Amino acid sequence: MDTRLATGTxxxxxxxxxxxxxPVSKRIHESVLSFGHEVLLAPLNAIDDxxxxxxxxxxxxxxxxx
Numbered sequence: 001m002d003t004r005l006a007t008g009t010x011x012x013x014x015x016x017x018x019x020x021x022x023p024v025s026k027r028i029h030e031s032v033l034s035f036g037h038e039v040l041l042a043p044l045n046a047i048d049d050x051x052x053x054x055x056x057x058x059x060x061x062x063x064x065x066x
């Protein structure tokens with residue numbers, strides 16, 4: 001086992017997310033939209049299209065949620 005990275009089974013058991021109540025992290029996870037850097041390297045008109053799509057989803061969120 002490589003002790004520099006401490007990724008053995010004991011470590012993994014200690015950092016298992018289900019062991020912790022993380023309400024702030026969960027709220028952020030459920031409310032954030034992220035893109036890989038590749039998307040942000042697209043031409044500006046493509047980024048504008050993404051922004052318009054996000055606005056459209058937000059405007060129709062109630063209808064989309066059923």
